[in-house]
Amino acid sequence: MKQPVRVAVTGAAGQIGYSLLFRIASGEMLGKDQPVILQMLEVPFEKAQAALKGVMMELDDCAFPLLAGMVGSDDPNVAFKDADYALLVGARPRGPGMERSDLLQENAKIFTVQGKALNDVASRNVKVLVVGNPANTNAYIAMKSAPDLPAKNFTAMLRLDHNRALSQLASKTGKAVADIETMTVWGNHSPTMYADYRFATIAGASVKDMINDEDWNRTVFLPTVGKRGGAIIEARGLSSAASAANAAIDHMHDWALGTNGKWVTMGIPSDGSYGIPEGVMYGVPVTCANGEYTRVEGLEIDAFSRERMDFTLNELLEERDGVAHLLS
Ligand SMILES: NC(=O)C1=CN([C@@H]2O[C@H](COP(=O)(O)OP(=O)(O)OC[C@H]3O[C@@H](n4cnc5c(N)ncnc54)[C@H](O)[C@@H]3O)[C@@H](O)[C@H]2O)C=CC1
Numbered sequence: 001m002k003q004p005v006r007v008a009v010t011g012a013a014g015q016i017g018y019s020l021l022f023r024i025a026s027g028e029m030l031g032k033d034q035p036v037i038l039q040m041l042e043v044p045f046e047k048a049q050a051a052l053k054g055v056m057m058e059l060d061d062c063a064f065p066l067l068a069g070m071v072g073s074d075d076p077n078v079a080f081k082d083a084d085y086a087l088l089v090g091a092r093p094r095g096p097g098m099e100r101s102d103l104l105q106e107n108a109k110i111f112t113v114q115g116k117a118l119n120d121v122a123s124r125n126v127k128v129l130v131v132g133n134p135a136n137t138n139a140y141i142a143m144k145s146a147p148d149l150p151a152k153n154f155t156a157m158l159r160l161d162h163n164r165a166l167s168q169l170a171s172k173t174g175k176a177v178a179d180i181e182t183m184t185v186w187g188n189h190s191p192t193m194y195a196d197y198r199f200a201t202i203a204g205a206s207v208k209d210m211i212n213d214e215d216w217n218r219t220v221f222l223p224t225v226g227k228r229g230g231a232i233i234e235a236r237g238l239s240s241a242a243s244a245a246n247a248a249i250d251h252m253h254d255w256a257l258g259t260n261g262k263w264v265t266m267g268i269p270s271d272g273s274y275g276i277p278e279g280v281m282y283g284v285p286v287t288c289a290n291g292e293y294t295r296v297e298g299l300e301i302d303a304f305s306r307e308r309m310d311f312t313l314n315e316l317l318e319e320r321d322g323v324a325h326l327l328s
């Protein structure tokens with residue numbers, strides 16, 4: 001049996017937390033042979049702490065063979081202590097009529113505190129995924145607040161957008177989701193994101209050629225994927241939770257256990273490639289192996305793609321400027 005690893009989850013009593021924790025404890029994230037110790041963080045209010053206790057009671061009641069321990073806390077220094085993985089979910093979600101950027105000032109402060117705590121107490125190899133919105137900029141803040149940890153340890157969740165794009169393409173082409181390869185989503189987890197199927201293939205054949213409808217790409221596909229979060233809020237009255245938890249599981253699973261050469265999308269700090277300034281937390285195609293992600297390099301960027309990639313970049317630069325005062 002492997003040694004247990006420590007997985008910190010913030011916002012553990014929230015909607016996403018409720019869909020996420022049980023899957024981590026059952027081995028869906030890190031493998032059916034990997035015991036885990038869950039270290040759960042919630043805000044220091046009675047209601048949230050009581051709800052967290054309830055979640056921990058239910059985790060107990062599942063008698064998961066891989067659940068080697070549990071810690072519930074309102075202190076990031078306890079929840080992140082020696083954490084090997086940290087899923088930063090806890091933040092206020094948006095409601096109807098709001099954009100994710102509306103959450104910026106309110107949620108940004110959380111990630112300076114949590115970045116510092118990770119810096120102080122987490123494993124030096126901790127893999128951090130930021131889910132709380134606006135995810136890219138919150139991940140950027142956490143990374144900047146943790147100067148002693150490698151920047152590459154901090155990532156933002158674009159996987160839900162990636163998965164949404166796969167489903168739209170499967171439905172358009174009448175093919176199986178599992179057969180679609182080399183799809184990506186560039187940029188910010190916001191409606192400005194650029195879901196790009198120019199390189200995607202199904203059994204070696206080009207998806208772009210199969211669809212052969214640039215008008216559909218621009219007027220149906222891109223807005224559908226970009227605004228899907230808002231469409232879910234309209235329909236459910238609450239933001240996506242099970243699909244978000246699923247995407248978080250996919251992201252961490254692939255980062256830890258590898259993708260066997262398959263592309264997935266992760267928000268990662270830019271190294272300057274593709275004209276994205278260094279350090280910007282930007283969705284790009286990656287492959288993962290041996291616990292590390294590697295950016296897919298050298299893709300051709302045509303004029304339309306450049307325009308879309310710069311558009312989403314500019315939004316990220318504005319968000320970055322909007323939180324600069326928290327990082328000085
Ligand atoms: N990146 C992505 O693709 C997606 C991101 N999200 C975002 O995930 C976040 C969480 O969503 P839900 O679970 O639906 O919200 P929720 O409101 O149901 O749960 C959030 C939980 O976080 C807790 N929390 C707030 N501040 C905290 C802090 N400083 N430390 C620890 N816990 C804290 C709250 O008490 C609450 O229990 C939101 O920001 C939402 O917009 C949601 C869907 C997809």
Ligand SMILES: O=C([O-])CC(=O)C(=O)O
Binds near residue numbers: 094
């Ligand atoms: O849209 C929201 O606010 C929640 C979210 O990030 C998503 O569903 O993609």
